[in-house]
Amino acid sequence: MSENTPTPAAPKGKKRLELDPRLAAYKGIWVFVEMERGQVHPVSWELMGEGRKLADVLGVELGAIVLGGDLKQTTTAAETAFTYGADVAYMVADAILTDYRNEPYTKAMTDLVNKYQPEILLLGATTLGRDLAGSVATTLLTGLTADCTELAIDPDNRGLLATRPTFGGSLLCTIQTLNYRPQMATVRPRVMSMPEAQPGRTGRLVTDTLGMNEADIIAKVLSFIPDQDQEKAQLAYANLIVAGGRGMGKAENFQLIWDLAEVLGAEVGGSRPVTHAGWLTADRQIGQSGKTVRPNLYIAAGISGAIQHRVGMEGADVIIAINNDPNAPIFDFATYGIVGDALKILPALTEAFRSRLAVDRRAG
Amino acid sequence: MHIVVCIKQVPDSAQIRVHPVTNTIMRQGVPAIINPFDLYAIEEALHLKDKMGGRVTVLTMGPPQAEDALRKAIAYGVDDVVLLTDRAFAGADTLATSFALAQAIRKIGEATPVDLVFTGKQTIDGDTAQVGPGIAKRLGLQLLTYVSTVDEIDLEQQTITVQRRSEGGVQVIKTRLPALITMLEGTNKIRFASMDDMFRSARFAVPQWNKDRAGIEDVSKIGLKGSPTVVSKVFAPKPKAVKAQMIGADGDTPQAKAAALLDVLTSQHPRLANELGLIAG
Ligand SMILES: Cc1cc2nc3c(=O)[nH]c(=O)nc-3n(C[C@H](O)[C@H](O)[C@H](O)COP(=O)(O)OP(=O)(O)OC[C@H]3O[C@@H](n4cnc5c(N)ncnc54)[C@H](O)[C@@H]3O)c2cc1C
Ligand SMILES: Nc1ncnc2c1ncn2[C@@H]1O[C@H](COP(=O)(O)O)[C@@H](O)[C@H]1O
Numbered sequence: 001m002s003e004n005t006p007t008p009a010a011p012k013g014k015k016r017l018e019l020d021p022r023l024a025a026y027k028g029i030w031v032f033v034e035m036e037r038g039q040v041h042p043v044s045w046e047l048m049g050e051g052r053k054l055a056d057v058l059g060v061e062l063g064a065i066v067l068g069g070d071l072k073q074t075t076t077a078a079e080t081a082f083t084y085g086a087d088v089a090y091m092v093a094d095a096i097l098t099d100y101r102n103e104p105y106t107k108a109m110t111d112l113v114n115k116y117q118p119e120i121l122l123l124g125a126t127t128l129g130r131d132l133a134g135s136v137a138t139t140l141l142t143g144l145t146a147d148c149t150e151l152a153i154d155p156d157n158r159g160l161l162a163t164r165p166t167f168g169g170s171l172l173c174t175i176q177t178l179n180y181r182p183q184m185a186t187v188r189p190r191v192m193s194m195p196e197a198q199p200g201r202t203g204r205l206v207t208d209t210l211g212m213n214e215a216d217i218i219a220k221v222l223s224f225i226p227d228q229d230q231e232k233a234q235l236a237y238a239n240l241i242v243a244g245g246r247g248m249g250k251a252e253n254f255q256l257i258w259d260l261a262e263v264l265g266a267e268v269g270g271s272r273p274v275t276h277a278g279w280l281t282a283d284r285q286i287g288q289s290g291k292t293v294r295p296n297l298y299i300a301a302g303i304s305g306a307i308q309h310r311v312g313m314e315g316a317d318v319i320i321a322i323n324n325d326p327n328a329p330i331f332d333f334a335t336y337g338i339v340g341d342a343l344k345i346l347p348a349l350t351e352a353f354r355s356r357l358a359v360d361r362r363a364g
Numbered sequence: 365m366h367i368v369v370c371i372k373q374v375p376d377s378a379q380i381r382v383h384p385v386t387n388t389i390m391r392q393g394v395p396a397i398i399n400p401f402d403l404y405a406i407e408e409a410l411h412l413k414d415k416m417g418g419r420v421t422v423l424t425m426g427p428p429q430a431e432d433a434l435r436k437a438i439a440y441g442v443d444d445v446v447l448l449t450d451r452a453f454a455g456a457d458t459l460a461t462s463f464a465l466a467q468a469i470r471k472i473g474e475a476t477p478v479d480l481v482f483t484g485k486q487t488i489d490g491d492t493a494q495v496g497p498g499i500a501k502r503l504g505l506q507l508l509t510y511v512s513t514v515d516e517i518d519l520e521q522q523t524i525t526v527q528r529r530s531e532g533g534v535q536v537i538k539t540r541l542p543a544l545i546t547m548l549e550g551t552n553k554i555r556f557a558s559m560d561d562m563f564r565s566a567r568f569a570v571p572q573w574n575k576d577r578a579g580i581e582d583v584s585k586i587g588l589k590g591s592p593t594v595v596s597k598v599f600a601p602k603p604k605a606v607k608a609q610m611i612g613a614d615g616d617t618p619q620a621k622a623a624a625l626l627d628v629l630t631s632q633h634p635r636l637a638n639e640l641g642l643i644a645g
Contacts, residue, residue: 034531036530036531036532037532037533039532041531099535100530100535101537102497102507102509103506103507106501126531127509127510127529127530127531128530128531130493130494130497130509131497131507131509131510133494133497134458134492134493134494134495134496134497134498134501135497135498135500135501135507137458137459137494137498138459138462138494138497138498138501138502139501141459141592142459142592143457143459143591143592143593144458144459144492144494144593145593146491146492146493146494147491147492161596165601166489166491166598167377167489169601170381170600171598171599171600171601172598172599172600172601173595173597173598173599174595174596174597174598174599175593175594175595175596176593176594176596177592177593177594178592178594179592180592218506218539218540219506219537219538219539219540220537220538220539221535221536221537222525222536222537222538223535223536224530224533224534224535224536225527225533225534225536226532226533227532227533227534239639240639240640264640282549282550289488296635296636296639297636297640307601317633317636318629318633318636319608320625321608330608331607331608331610332607332608333607333608334608335608335609336608336609336610336611336625336628337608337609337610337611338610338611338612338621338625339610339612339614340612340618340621341618344618345618345621345622347618348617348618348619348621348622349622349625351619351622352619352622352623352625352626353626353640353642356626356642356643357640357641357642357643
């Protein structure tokens with residue numbers, strides 16, 4: 001009775017795997033370009049790259065949905081969307097959409113879907129994206145698969161194959177939305193890689209109106225308090241991360257992690273036990289119930305490599321694991337492993353980096 | 365004020381194992397718990413009740429065993445519970461789940477109108493964060509997701525002001541009741557069950573509602589039939605073929621291991637070394 005509990009498809013399920021021909025009117029792939037405070041969330045471009053691949057497989061257009069309060073900002077976002085692969089951008093610019101609010105955003109999105117009928121709609125699994133996706137899917141009465149890690153097209157019925165981890169990453173399941181359109185999916189930031197922008201690439205701009213008055217909208221944003229610690233929000237997009245786990249022993253020992261991070265100019269993260277114990281703030285947790293990261297370098301000290309941690313960081317290019325247990329699971333998927341006491345290895349690494357770094361990263 | 369809190373009973377996923385050969389979940393012996401994120405919703409509801417009066421009803425949809433989760437909720441001090449259970453609900457995805465829960469909340473509201481509905485941020489098994497928004501849309505409630513603090517409720521004016529997490533900051537938002545709140549984790553601490561409530565919980569006759577009792581006539585909207593999504597495949601993640609290359613030998617000093625690692629990085633990963641500004645030692 002749980003959402004999408006993976007009861008492997010029974011034989012009778014097979015019959016349902018055929019696409020209803022009435023749905024053929026729905027064509028094209030859409031990516032929601034998420035803007036908050038005029039800034040496009042990078043997950044939108046990651047999805048644009050993924051959407052481009054799917055659109056090419058299907059031979060259909062890739063559309064960008066740009067909603068916002070300022071015409072200049074939305075136009076810039078639409079133009080940027082073209083450079084990341086969009087063929088067409090559907091844009092609604094209205095002062096009502098300045099701050100994210102569920103009601104007007106849901107209306108803008110569902111109106112566009114009903115008018116132009118895309119077959120697939122992708123959104124980032126951010127707080128905003130999840131709020132919007134759940135509302136849009138219920139309003140349109142269609143299927144939505146959350147937190148996908150892989151998207152592909154079923155060659156048999158041209159449907160979307162949305163794969164997501166289940167049971168804390170111990171298993172993966174592939175989910176299809178057969179008789180409803182659009183097929184909706186969300187993907188967490190950093191799960192897909194960032195595509196290369198193609199400067200100069202352009203597309204078709206379609207402008208629509210919201211058709212709402214401020215007086216119709218019940219919810220009012222009284223104020224917005226930006227996060228104090230700007231770095232917090234940066235962890236998901238950090239290129240270099242030093243992370244510590246329970247093996248660090250106690251809160252004070254985390255200084256060794258911070259020291260190494262400082263020399264490298266890296267961000268600091270940790271496993272769940274560490275954030276639960278208060279050695280790090282909760283928004284520095286990496287893994288299934290924390291952040292997904294995709295740095296060029298991930299140094300993990302005293303982290304065992306449990307699946308819930310692994311799913312959040314295995315996209316890193318180079319993973320260096322330090323663990324005193326030669327059989328720790330993290331050595332099964334790290335790039336390099338050092339067996340030893342993290343409390344001794346970390347200071348040695350910090351020193352080695354300090355003496356061999358050509359530029360002082362703190363200065364840069 | 366009448367508050368309904370939706371909770372789900374989930375397997376304690378820390379203890380879930382996957383059968384290495386058949387790739388099926390081995391549920392035997394895995395304890396069922398209240399979805400940890402839902403405890404924040406229960407506590408916030410109880411806190412509001414302490415402050416403003418009113419009653420708290422906890423609702424769950426699940427198999428008959430989910431009664432245990434409701435007893436636990438009573439022990440925390442909630443006034444009433446409803447177990448929505450029917451074979452016809454089996455196989456529900458988020459859309460079908462939100463339909464059934466919305467219908468039950470409608471029924472609950474017939475006796476005492478509902479001002480506020482709480483859900484958790486997400487479940488640890490479904491993990492979709494969609495059931496809350498789904499219920500809100502179906503009931504036409506004002507949706508407030510990822511709420512960290514309820515600042516003010518004005519029952520006379522029927523307004524509510526909350527702080528909610530959004531990308532890069534906190535939004536302070538004011539809207540009208542009835543509303544649905546999905547509660548952010550770490551925002552409060554679930555209270556201890558009192559002795560009185562534990563006794564009450566043990567004796568409590570948990571009402572079980574089937575689909576008819578919840579006023580659901582259209583079976584095409586619930587369970588597997590009402591679910592647009594189909595699980596077409598379940599499989600184990602591919603194990604990575606290559607294991608870590610181990611740096612240094614057993615007796616090496618930490619310094620020697622660190623130096624060996626930096627050598628490998630400079631020679632094998634020129635781009636990364638370049639980014640770091642690493643020079644050959
Ligand atoms: C629903 C759910 C969601 C979860 N979400 C997350 C999540 O988002 N992120 C997450 O990280 N976890 C998550 N977990 C928890 C996860 O299952 C693991 O328990 C957790 O990742 C383990 O953290 P750890 O590696 O720091 O600790 P441990 O597993 O205890 O590992 C500590 C490691 O340190 C090593 N060690 C000990 N002393 C030293 C030393 N002196 N030097 C070097 N090494 C040493 C040990 O050999 C061991 O390998 C989740 C669990 C559940 C059930
Ligand atoms: N079967 C259920 N019964 C009652 N509440 C539920 C159920 N499933 C989900 N919920 C609520 O919806 C929230 C989000 O669930 P999910 O969409 O599965 O992540 C949970 O935290 C619960 O509060």
